[in-house]
Amino acid sequence: MNEKPLVYKGRAAGSNQASRFDPHTREVLDDGWGSLDDEAPPLRTEVMLDAAKSVINYIRSPDLPFDRTLNPYRGCEHGCIYCYARPTHAYLGMSPGLDFESRLLMKADAVALLKKELAHPNYKCAPIALGMNTDGYQPIERQYQLTRQIIQVLSEANHPFSLVTKSSLVERDIDLIAPMAAKGLASIYLSITTLDRQIARRLEPRAAAPERRFETLRKLSAAGIPTGVMVAPVIPALTDCDMEQILAQACQAGARKAGYVFLRLPHELNGLFEDWLQQYFPLKASHVMSLIKQSRGGKAYQSDFGRRMRGEGIFADLLANRFKRSCQKLGMSGERLGFRTDLFKVPEDWQQKPARAQLTLF
Template sequence: MASEPPRGRGSATRPAARYEPLQREPVDDGWVGDDEPAPALRTEVTPETPRSLLVRNDSPDVPFTLSINPYRGCEHGCAYCFARPAHAYVGLSPGLDFESRLYVKTGAAAVLRRELAARNYRPSPVALGINTDAYQPVEREWGVTRELLEVLAESAHPVSIVTKSALVERDLDLLGPMGRAGLAQVAVSLTTLDRGLSRRLEPRAAAPQRRLETIRRLTAAGVPVSVLVAPLIPVLTDGETEALLEAAAAAGAVSADYVLLRLPREVAGLFEEWLKTHEPLKAEHVLARLREAHGGRVYDSSFGQRMRGTGAWADLLGQRFVLARRRSGLDRWSGDLDVSQFRPPARPRSADDSQLDLF
């Protein structure tokens, strides 16, 4: 059995980033006894000032062209997170570093204001918190997501959010009016209804039942809510598909979609390590299903295949989901947001700018 992760963390190890010239392995030197607990792993947050904020996307299999990520790394610590490999670009591990050494984009609201006010800007719905959750626990202290929403609300700019955090309810005063005006929608990520499994898979995320309550509160405030069954994990969670959609529909969700488990780069090894620790009897079955859906590999990054997989089992899974979605009434909303209401925000004025606005 692999080693247990630190309490409240999804990964048990800190594998070196793929660009690093050295690899490190822990060695028992006899100084620490087996019964001596390891020191608590604390979250470190490093501020960084972005020069630009809006990320433009041209991938053919994602439904947005603009996105914003207020944070790098994610304290939720989900064992399966496809964003983990991005930490290699800053020389950090996709394992424990990804969930404990975070970066926050301070001053992001001012940068967004400048970009939206640019004369050549053309509005398109912004996806907020796609790579890592915009409402992860450190948002309570830093409030960057809140500041960005204030700029978007002021500009009547459409926004979509994907989260597994109940903290999104804090911003109902902004999201409610925007949702009723066709300017905002929230997708709540729901992986399983099993609290024990969720605690192991997503150690610092809201419990499944709490996420269902978040769907209810968002819906009551006038925000269209979709449920995103992501990731859908073979053997571990695919049997819950119908129950997940029924629960989401009962809570007020209006649409649903799914993403098959993605294991790019270092995530494959990290998730296999998680399986051997928490689900050793199912580990090989899970990996075999993934190989079946990805042409013999545990992951295929090709556009059009990375989200769904191919082959008989993947096709059957897709058919099951479509049927369950229809039966649950979660095919009622197109997901379209209104870009016609956009009005550029006031352009930020520099300290030495004495030129007055004409109007």
């Protein structure tokens, strides 16, 4: 019997691949009655509460330009098959496959927790990177509006932030972001992977179309918000051919900063991505994986700081040179936008009141 992956409409993963913590694995097999010939049943998005104790995540990665992040959601409905955050769902006892894009968690107490953390006497202001693990503007944000509420809190405290998204929903919050940007407190990056609509539909099934993201860049830039573009991830032999054109169109749309990330395939993501390649691009699959391994020291992934984002070897060096020359030609900088931290001030009603002293018995 041959294994045949199911295709779930609007989903990138084809299965709930077992995580590295699961003691058992499962395979989908045809029972001989054509049971896999039918279309897969609809897979609805389920949203659960995340009982978080804090929302600011402090990191010590030397190859990142920030030291703290904030993610309102766990899991991401955009369903990008290449998302490096997929393996984090395994820590929740769920699969990095379909579970990651359909079983989501929201931090309902995010606003109250953020106010508490910002008001702590020992807190030192530094830019917060929003949605670095999962997109803060994924589709469920339309209903829950956690990202908007968080930006409102940051606005009240004059706290700087940056944000990377694949969604045009960020346009909804221009009324909050533009005044912050005028004070040097905000910048927005749009992540654009490919210009090919058909590839994009399979790579990022619930993210905005590529041309819609360029339109978002134009609207943000017109509102006076500093914008940039992330060509991320760059997939060799599949999307790398679009790098120069993505940078050029982003520059025309008003982006003045740019960055890129070479495809990362940690843990279970390697198997998920290879299955996806075999399903949609079988003739290119071996070539794509060969270039990835050539750029990762013979492996599917390297986690070393400094190498994990760029790779190494001939192809990775060529990619780096192409990016550098394109940015120089367009006058785009690879450096992050600067922020002001001297305006930070916690509103008085956030201040934690000291505990009342214990009264004496007599």
